[in-house]
Amino acid sequence: MTSQDDLFHPVIELPEPTRRARYDRLVGLDDTKLRLRKETALLADPHRLRAWAAAYHDGDVAALTLFEDRAPLFIFGGDVGSGKSALAESFGCDLADFLELPVYLYRLKLATRGSGLVGEMTSLIGDAFTHMHMMGKRVSDSHGARAVQILVVDEADALVQSREAQQMHHEDRAGVDAFLAGIDSLAGARLPVVVVLCTNRLATLDPAIMRRAAATFTFSRPSDEQRYAVLSQALDGLGIRPETVRKVVELTGPNGDQPGYTFSDLTQRLVPAAVFRAFPDRPVTDEDLLDLAEELEPTPVFTERRR
Amino acid sequence: MTSQDDLFHPVIELPEPTRRARYDRLVGLDDTKLRLRKETALLADPHRLRAWAAAYHDGDVAALTLFEDRAPLFIFGGDVGSGKSALAESFGCDLADFLELPVYLYRLKLATRGSGLVGEMTSLIGDAFTHMHMMGKRVSDSHGARAVQILVVDEADALVQSREAQQMHHEDRAGVDAFLAGIDSLAGARLPVVVVLCTNRLATLDPAIMRRAAATFTFSRPSDEQRYAVLSQALDGLGIRPETVRKVVELTGPNGDQPGYTFSDLTQRLVPAAVFRAFPDRPVTDEDLLDLAEELEPTPVFTERRR
Amino acid sequence: MTSQDDLFHPVIELPEPTRRARYDRLVGLDDTKLRLRKETALLADPHRLRAWAAAYHDGDVAALTLFEDRAPLFIFGGDVGSGKSALAESFGCDLADFLELPVYLYRLKLATRGSGLVGEMTSLIGDAFTHMHMMGKRVSDSHGARAVQILVVDEADALVQSREAQQMHHEDRAGVDAFLAGIDSLAGARLPVVVVLCTNRLATLDPAIMRRAAATFTFSRPSDEQRYAVLSQALDGLGIRPETVRKVVELTGPNGDQPGYTFSDLTQRLVPAAVFRAFPDRPVTDEDLLDLAEELEPTPVFTERRR
Amino acid sequence: MTSQDDLFHPVIELPEPTRRARYDRLVGLDDTKLRLRKETALLADPHRLRAWAAAYHDGDVAALTLFEDRAPLFIFGGDVGSGKSALAESFGCDLADFLELPVYLYRLKLATRGSGLVGEMTSLIGDAFTHMHMMGKRVSDSHGARAVQILVVDEADALVQSREAQQMHHEDRAGVDAFLAGIDSLAGARLPVVVVLCTNRLATLDPAIMRRAAATFTFSRPSDEQRYAVLSQALDGLGIRPETVRKVVELTGPNGDQPGYTFSDLTQRLVPAAVFRAFPDRPVTDEDLLDLAEELEPTPVFTERRR
Amino acid sequence: MTSQDDLFHPVIELPEPTRRARYDRLVGLDDTKLRLRKETALLADPHRLRAWAAAYHDGDVAALTLFEDRAPLFIFGGDVGSGKSALAESFGCDLADFLELPVYLYRLKLATRGSGLVGEMTSLIGDAFTHMHMMGKRVSDSHGARAVQILVVDEADALVQSREAQQMHHEDRAGVDAFLAGIDSLAGARLPVVVVLCTNRLATLDPAIMRRAAATFTFSRPSDEQRYAVLSQALDGLGIRPETVRKVVELTGPNGDQPGYTFSDLTQRLVPAAVFRAFPDRPVTDEDLLDLAEELEPTPVFTERRR
């Protein structure tokens, strides 16, 4: 079997300060954050659900058995720069705090997508799931889990796009099928393993994948409120006036055909560019920000086209 | 020859409680269930047919010889979430009870679909059928069968789609041909082996495959009655009012362009989401269900498009 | 060179009871049967032709030399379920009786269609023909043949479809070319070897293949008379009334856009389904047949589409 | 280097009775036959050209040097069944008689078209030309040639079709290029080697191939005169009346959209079918021929389509 | 792991006279040059940013942390001949002077784009980034960097074009993904490594690549001023009159549908052609230049077409 190092990027134990900071910076996603916490908490500690049923419903609740058949799969869809990958890689920090357990973040390596022969993608994906299975068993016993594992598959579209697409190659279809088999093997296995698929081409995901998802979350570019929160935080200490921030929020919003700025347009392009204008000879001014907000163009939307 | 482990997922001996429960949950499929029982029973024990002919038709019935030439192939077609795979993997429980014999469930591994070279799919499929043949011989003698084997090929469309599709690759056509050869080798072999193909793209199956099928069953999303039965069962213990259940049945039915909920939309998405709304602080209420039934969208239909 | 086992399914010596029965069941194909007998008889025993020429034409007939240049190739085209494969694999029984010689049935294995590399199909087809050549020589000497060999290539379209199709891959074209070379090597070789190509896509066969065929036979779904004969035979012993049979013949014929039943629709689907309705509790009735003839749909026609 | 046996079918020394008979049967192709004789004779014995120049033009003729730069390439284009392959493989008989030298017929094996890897076709074609070169050198010295070699490339279109076709694969283009290189290596080499390309898709040949051809001959289905000659010869001894033959000539000619019979339609299908009607019980009659000429359809034209 | 020699062209230590001269010849790109100097200086010596924040903003500037998350990626887009590659390979000279540190120029070898198997491109790109990482670590410690590395990926479009393009092969998508992973591994790694992508098909770059770029610079064909500067410099010593130079500037500008001359059209084609007209017998004259400026056609624009 392929070794862990060939399948995954280095495993990260959460909580961890950088990712916790990212989690905190993702403002305006509270519903999603709460649902993720509940879902993953139940996977790690099924007793909680029974306790709740006992407390509020006499305990004899048929629905409890349904949870044993669910696939621990979450789909994060949405445009580039909408925060979905950042959340996928950081919500484990919150979960670790809530459960008071370590959470291990596994990120599927691209090489898992195979190295050439039809069928190889199939077996590598199989190996990845087998590995998650094995590690999940190691950290769980009849008393529940002593740790939780999150497997993040970023840029997942290449892996699991719809078999409807007639021009899809056999190999790609086999990838979808292997993924389905992997997810099905986790469903009902009562292991503290969660899989998160990130994709910016949600509409091209295979319906059989979509159907298995415990939940699908759609992410968008930041709203006015979100941009305001992000900018206020990022500009702190530069002495920018609040009304300037508000004006920048307005300038960076969607406008006609042009989409709004992404999270990263704000934090990785706009603010740094303002710093570079000033550095090394003078302070950043309000004009720097306003000029750049007019000048820079937001990251283009990733168009989902089907033939 | 490829080993059994490379060809099939772990073989499961039926009856087995989880699958029997699934079989029981598949409400509203009684005709299909009965036909499957009869077909497979005759394959396992041909004396039954002769006994019947003797009892009701003087015994000298030409049609009996036709049964020796039939391919033990059943095709389960229909939309995702319509229960076809669940039935394929669970009807052996019923059969085992009826025949008072063990039933072994073989599920073709995806890897059987080949690992890269043209012709490999052909030989792997050939190996799979050879294996079924060999195992079938082991459990049968002139007195009949001591066990029955069911081979389930899920997501079969990639394997046996129509050669009409001009853009199909040579390799894919070879897969169709290998499958035809495998089925033909079972026809008339008097072995207790049944093959079930599941596909959600029935219209793309090769006519030569269709022609060989002893029977083709088409599955649909659950009807009002089926949804009512499923929901009543799943909500038991939560104290939901019957009229609420009926209202949810209505809300989850097809509506204009929108399809109805699938079996799994009901049991894996709607009911769990209601639980998550309430958990951990309060009981599930009728409003939770009604809200969610309005809010959630059913799994999209897998469109069968031909170019 | 590839071994016989890799090239062909197990060789069958004819006559053999099962296939003779199939031959007999193919009602309404008398012209084809007669022509096949004559053609193959002359190949096996060229003296017969000379004897005829002497008896009816003074013997000095130029046309006799033309027979030495003919390719022993027959093409069986037609829809699925029209009996072409059944005849191809069974007419050797008749031939064996007529010639009082054994007839060996070779069926090209699918694997002969190559396992991945361009050029492999070419060499495997070449090996298959070389093998037929060699075996043909073993059973013949200057006095004529001591046995006849029939090579059946079923589902031949993938192998020899027209090079006109622009999208055909190089490999596929090479297959056509290898087949042409093989056939040409048999033409004039005076060996008791006959090749039968079966295809349900006659219009896509390469013209250069078509041109070499000694004869091309087109098969159709059974006519009213043929369906009547088949049904009468299959229903024998069930006590069905003749007028019911006639009504079923009518119901199973073509109707508007819907094609008629195939041979196998009648024998493998309609009659068995009637039995299953009754089994195990009651006899088959006339109503069973009439209901099913209304209910079942014939196998769809394999459409020959060209881009 | 690839061995001779891998590159060519068994080499045939001409003249040889069967092929001479075929050459003689190709009625109505006298211009082509004469030109081929002259061209190949000069290649084998360049002194003849000088002798002619001395006799008719004082000897000092600049054009003589042009002959040293010509590629010994002839292209035979035309429909299937038009006799082009038959002539390519038989004109060496005439040449051998004319020159009083042996002529060796090489036929390129299909396998030369490569076995899978890009570039292999290139090197195999290269080997084939190298072989022709080497053998040509062996049979020639400063006094001229002691033998002539003819290399026939039948069904050449797959090998040398136009690079204009955008969808042509790299490998196919490499085949064209290798062929060009091979031909260029023969041009001016003063070796008694002639290359004949046969194709039924003349319009798809690469212009760079076309340009190098010393001559291109276009073949057609037989004319009325040709059909009459062929039929008279083939029916000799059957006692068919001349007016019947003429009527058959008429019936087998082109008619509206339907093309005329090919040479092989006449000799391999029409006349044999008439014999089979009569055999073994009665003589062939005029009616047999007339009936069949109405009934049989000519081989369809191989359409040259470009996308 | 692949060795450095397989991944990169020979590494060049900057400053180096030839490239410094090229850098100096790139007139009119001062903004780009300045930004590149600032960006790369901060990567190599993060203390500078803190010093600036302390001097102009009290030091407590939230934006500083954003710099730790930025990807050190610059995209140079624009038409062929616009100077983007020349700048990418030469701006390290300026940086070396500014920082008083050596700068190492790595140029990704084409072979890194893989040699055949799907997945190989992925692993080679991975190796290239791993190598940059490792070398970056060697030259840096907690006090900052002792050298800077620039990785230039020229003609990058084949590597990282948009996954939107439906016809892109799986392998190409894997290349995009591997590149994303490599860039992400550098973001926040605080290593003195800068990556520059050059492409003349900016619009086809993957949005996920675009989003990560610290800055994207678009290059154009030289303006009138730039052409004047280039020509004056290049014609120095030939005694050409200033008004002639101005006339040539005009003649080499865009005109209707025809684009203006590229940098290299001026220096590699126009001026050399003038020399060749005169050499070896006479001096270059003003007329030579004017004639050629009329006669030569500028390099055509590389059209970005999307299907």
Added chain:
Amino acid sequence: MTSQDDLFHPVIELPEPTRRARYDRLVGLDDTKLRLRKETALLADPHRLRAWAAAYHDGDVAALTLFEDRAPLFIFGGDVGSGKSALAESFGCDLADFLELPVYLYRLKLATRGSGLVGEMTSLIGDAFTHMHMMGKRVSDSHGARAVQILVVDEADALVQSREAQQMHHEDRAGVDAFLAGIDSLAGARLPVVVVLCTNRLATLDPAIMRRAAATFTFSRPSDEQRYAVLSQALDGLGIRPETVRKVVELTGPNGDQPGYTFSDLTQRLVPAAVFRAFPDRPVTDEDLLDLAEELEPTPVFTERRR
């Protein structure tokens, strides 16, 4: 590294009589011939340029440095039969005379275009350039070159066609890139190596290739004057009247949609055909030529189509 024999056809030392004769026969290409002589002379002996600058411009000429950066690449574009390949392989004779140095003609083998794996074309082209580099170094020192090398890439379009073409395979793009890298490695290397690309699809060459060309020459079918010169030379000694030659010139020119004769149409088809008409029994007459000029069709134009 691949050996010289695998990369190139046998190397030819020029001058050599056959090729010198071809060079002389290429009438009407004097400008091209002169430019080629100057360009290649300077590459071989850079002192000549300095001597010229000293003689006519005081020596201090900035443009001299530009010559060090030029790529020694010439592109010969034009229709089949326009003489471009003949010139590419023969102009070295003139150069050898002019420089009084040997000139070595290298012709890239087709096999260099790779044998199957993506990336192989890349490395083979790389090897070819490395080889030219190495050999160039051997024959040059600080005093200049002792020999000149010309690398001819005939039928170059497959190798370096435009990356704009969306359907181009990755492998083909890699070929373009490798070629670019090879040419760039020669630019400024001060080696006596010249590369000539011949293509009849000039418009499909990659702009990045076009831009690097020191000069691009477009070749056409021969003009009236050229045809007259060619014919007069070729017909010398046959006693054809001048007015007949003029009439033939007229008949072989372009006419409406029909293009004019190519060089080779005249010398390899028209004149030989006239000889064959007469040989062996009578002299060639004026009528032979006039008849054939009416009868023969010129080689079709190689259409450059883009999708």
